Amino acid sequence: MNSGDDPYQSWLKNRRNIEISSDFSREVMARISELQSRDMAPPKRDLLHGFLEWISRHPTVQTVILAVGLLLGLARLLISSHIVLSF
């Protein structure tokens, strides 16, 4: 049975066959321009936000930063304890 004779297939075909107004995307873009003119557009990513977003997607970098932070903290602790001991 080909799809032209199969009532179920012809029903699916009819359901799929919808027209979208040719202005649809233009209307969406017009509404976006309107939003922008009202200053409601999404804020551009600033440098810090972009960096944080990037970091959040890279767990290895997070680990490295954490490790460096810990090492620096430890170094600072050692230096201060050395100063105390030298007194």
Added chain:
Amino acid sequence: MDDEETIRRVLDGQSDCFAILVEQYQKKVVGMIYQMTRDHHLSEDLGQDVFLNVYQNLRRFDPAKGSFSTWLYRIAQNKTVNAIKKKRPMFLPETPEAISPRNAFHAVAYQEFHDELDRRLDQLPLKQKIAFVWAEIEQLSYQEIAEIEGVCVGTIKSRIHSARQQLRMAFETKKGITHE
């Protein structure tokens, strides 16, 4: 240019690039809303709202969590479900589309059969209807539907199977015309 590159450009200030995404996905988005509501004007209005919402929240899209299309379809689906819940039971089938069978008898019989399928589809539980519309009418893969719904593929298969069983009953009711 892939979706992620387009999104990057939009976020970097080239908002005109958003039209590329609208043109690429408008048919599926408006189509799905129409299948769920059977209201042409409402589906275009809701479709516009979906794209506007996507634009305003574009910064929140995380490619690591899934594709842009999945994210977009999920927003479209949520908006549609909300609209249906708000306005139920206002959605009735519009004037049936024209078909061109071989003769007038077939035209009537086909139309009756199509109406029966429309009626049964509208009566399906919402989750089954959504899964059926995405799979059978909008032709998304089970995997994509599962990602949109946030459930496993098996659940989607089961919903579609149940929906098909309900629709198959329309065949039983109108069996005569399928054997003409």
